[in-house]
Amino acid sequence: MSHKPSNKNQLYKICPVCQRRFDWRKKWQKVWQEVRYCSKRCRGNRQIINRKGTNEAV
Numbered sequence: 380m381s382h383k384p385s386n387k388n389q390l391y392k393i394c395p396v397c398q399r400r401f402d403w404r405k406k407w408q409k410v411w412q413e414v415r416y417c418s419k420r421c422r423g424n425r426q427i428i429n430r431k432g433t434n435e436a437v
């Protein structure tokens with residue numbers, strides 16, 4: 380019985396809004412690839428950093 384994420388490199392992500400690391404959660408196991416923000420709050424603030432495809436330092 381293994382419910383670990385298949386990709387060990389994806390155990391955490393960096394939230395593009397608050398620049399903080401957030402860890403994989405079980406509730407995200409089915410949507411982890413789509414998760415980009417650490418919280419609903421940051422998800423709501425994503426318009427602040429509305430740049431797609433750019434990785435330039437702020």
Ligand SMILES: [Zn+2]
Pocket residue numbers: 394395396397398399416417418421
């Ligand atoms: Zn965040």
